[in-house]
Amino acid sequence: MKERKKTIRSYRAAAISRQQPAGRQAGPKSQIRNPNSSTFRPGLTVMELLVAVVIMVIMILAFGIILTQTQKVVSGSQAIMRSNNTAAAIAYVIRNDMRKITKNGFLCITRYNNALRPFIVFTTAGITQSKLATTPATGGISTYTWVDPLEGGGVNIGQHLFLHQGFLAYQWNSGQPEHLISGDYINCDLATIQKKNRVEVNSFINSLFDNGRIPADDSIEFPPYSLTALADTWMILSTEINSLSIMWTKGTKDSSGNLIWYGIDFAPPANQPTKARCEDPDAPPAEQYDYTTKDITHNLLEFNEAGYGYRALWTRHDQNNWPTAIKIKFKIRDPILAAAAEKEGTTISEGIWYEVICPIGQ
Numbered sequence: 001m002k003e004r005k006k007t008i009r010s011y012r013a014a015a016i017s018r019q020q021p022a023g024r025q026a027g028p029k030s031q032i033r034n035p036n037s038s039t040f041r042p043g044l045t046v047m048e049l050l051v052a053v054v055i056m057v058i059m060i061l062a063f064g065i066i067l068t069q070t071q072k073v074v075s076g077s078q079a080i081m082r083s084n085n086t087a088a089a090i091a092y093v094i095r096n097d098m099r100k101i102t103k104n105g106f107l108c109i110t111r112y113n114n115a116l117r118p119f120i121v122f123t124t125a126g127i128t129q130s131k132l133a134t135t136p137a138t139g140g141i142s143t144y145t146w147v148d149p150l151e152g153g154g155v156n157i158g159q160h161l162f163l164h165q166g167f168l169a170y171q172w173n174s175g176q177p178e179h180l181i182s183g184d185y186i187n188c189d190l191a192t193i194q195k196k197n198r199v200e201v202n203s204f205i206n207s208l209f210d211n212g213r214i215p216a217d218d219s220i221e222f223p224p225y226s227l228t229a230l231a232d233t234w235m236i237l238s239t240e241i242n243s244l245s246i247m248w249t250k251g252t253k254d255s256s257g258n259l260i261w262y263g264i265d266f267a268p269p270a271n272q273p274t275k276a277r278c279e280d281p282d283a284p285p286a287e288q289y290d291y292t293t294k295d296i297t298h299n300l301l302e303f304n305e306a307g308y309g310y311r312a313l314w315t316r317h318d319q320n321n322w323p324t325a326i327k328i329k330f331k332i333r334d335p336i337l338a339a340a341a342e343k344e345g346t347t348i349s350e351g352i353w354y355e356v357i358c359p360i361g362q
Helices: 002-019 046-098 190-194 198-210 227-235 316-321 335-344
Strands: 031-033 040-042 106-110 119-128 137-147 161-169 236-238 241-249 302-305 309-315 325-332 352-359
Touching: 046 161, 046 236, 046 325, 046 335, 046 352, 106 198, 119 161, 119 190, 137 241, 161 227, 161 241, 198 309, 227 236, 309 316
Parallel strands: none
Antiparallel strands: 031 040, 106 119, 106 309, 119 137, 137 161, 161 236, 241 325, 302 309, 325 352
């Protein structure tokens, strides 16, 4: 009988062992055994879980900082590329214009209405294509300047415009077809300009300002809110210019071998005084330049024109006295780069300087 009970118990134990899943044995529920291992591994404690979570948070934050810095670098690089592309386009237009300057006309660097904004006005020779009409001429008059525009309603928006105007030097006679837009040309050809003496050339330049052909501050509405203002946008070369300086050189060098540049020393803010000599305002007049008289037979290089301020003027009367090169410096302020730089307090928020040096008559 005892042997029979033993046999029944052994059968029951064998049946129970067959019903248990593989790799599991009876034991404490808080322990787990690897099926491939004969050892037991206890579960994670609360402290271990907290440490793991903290490590994950630190890794996520570090990755976010890396992404943020990468985005700043990419945005800054893109802004600099945009500024470089804008500067390259402006330089192309300026060089294309100045390579056609003719010494049989005139070259003038001046101000208007005693403002600090510099202007450069000059005559060009060769086939000249207007911006507004398809009929070309054999000469033209080009201008570059920097002005403050008006917003619709006459409110200054504080944005500066770099203007470029290209007029045909065209003498219209009665009986000829009026196929040119009136604002497209100046009713004076190169032959007529060549007949003018220096005083007459100077008065002719004044007339371009006085009759509004060359705009001054608060004369361009931007953004345009009317058809008239929209028609004036052909003069806008760039809307991102923050400063402009126009200088000239005779090719003379200082003791360090650097070219000596003269002109209007323009620097914002607008209430800052100008200087006739941009590098050394206290230097004596170079090469006995005439500053006092208006001799109609010689080049009067630099003088103060009544109502206009600083002016440097060259005409055909003394072509050997013309400058050897013109330098136009401008500062481009990319709005995205400026906004990011202002947050970081860096000087690049004011813009990036570029300069274009163009030889004259070469």
